[in-house]
Amino acid sequence: MPKMISAKGTAYQTCKKTKCSTCGTKDELTVHHKVPNSILKAYGIVEVPTSIFETLCQKCHAEYTHHENQLKMRMDFLILPKVYRDVTHKTDALKDPASNIKDSTRTRFLNELSFFYRRTVTMENIDGMVMDENRCVSGVIPYEQMSKMWLSDFRSWKANKLITLELERHFEQ
Numbered sequence: 001m002p003k004m005i006s007a008k009g010t011a012y013q014t015c016k017k018t019k020c021s022t023c024g025t026k027d028e029l030t031v032h033h034k035v036p037n038s039i040l041k042a043y044g045i046v047e048v049p050t051s052i053f054e055t056l057c058q059k060c061h062a063e064y065t066h067h068e069n070q071l072k073m074r075m076d077f078l079i080l081p082k083v084y085r086d087v088t089h090k091t092d093a094l095k096d097p098a099s100n101i102k103d104s105t106r107t108r109f110l111n112e113l114s115f116f117y118r119r120t121v122t123m124e125n126i127d128g129m130v131m132d133e134n135r136c137v138s139g140v141i142p143y144e145q146m147s148k149m150w151l152s153d154f155r156s157w158k159a160n161k162l163i164t165l166e167l168e169r170h171f172e173q
Contacts, residue, residue, distance in 0.1 A: 004047045015050050020057035022161050028058040034154040035147045036068060043143045052147070054154070060161065067157055087113065094126055 005014065019026045032054045033040070040048065056064065090109040093099045101109070106123075113121040117129055 003050045005050055006047060015053035015055070017055040019055070020060055021055050022060045022158055023057060023165055025057045025059075029055055030058060030061045032056045032061050032064065035150045036072075038072075039146060039150065043146070045143065052151070054158075063161070064154070064157055068153075071153060091126060091129070094123065 013031055016029060016031050018029075020029060034052045034054055035048070040046075090113055093101055094106060094109055094113075110121050110123075113126070113129070121129060
C-alpha cells in the first residue's frame with residue numbers, strides 16, 4: 001500500500017527532492033500536486049499517496065500550471081454545459097407542478113441530484129441548491145478516473161518537456 005499523507009498544510013513538503021524532476025536544476029524547488037488541489041477539494045480528498053507529488057523548479061511549475069489551466073478550461077467547456085443542462089432539467093422538472101412526473105422518476109432525480117450536490121436534496125430544499133462549478137466534474141466523473149487522467153496528463157507533459165529540453169541542448173552545441 002502506498003504511503004498516504006495529508007494533501008493540506010505542509011506535510012507534502014516531505015516529498016521534496018533535491019532537484020527538479022524535469023529540467024534537473026537545484027534552484028527554486030517546489031512540490032507540485034499532479035492532481036490539482038481544486039480537484040482534491042471538490043472530491044473531499046484529504047489524504048493522498050506521496051506519488052501524486054513531484055518536485056519541480058519554479059519555471060517548470062509555472063509552465064505546467066499554465067498547461068493545467070488550459071486543460072481545466074477545455075474540461076469546463078466540454079463537461080460543464082452538459083452537467084448544467086442535466087441538473088437544470090431535473091431541477092426544473094421537479095419544481096414544476098404541471099410536469100406530472102412519476103414518483104419513481106421524482107425519487108431517481110432527487111437521488112441523482114443528491115449525489116451531484118453531495119448532500120440530501122428534497123422537494124423542500126431544492127430551491128436552495130446552487131451549482132458550484134468545482135463540484136460539477138466531481139458529480140459526474142469518479143475520483144479514480146479523474147486522478148488517472150491528471151496523472152496521465154502530467155506524464156505526457158513531462159515527456160514532451162524532456163524532449164524539448166533535449167532538442168534545445170542539441171541545437172545549443
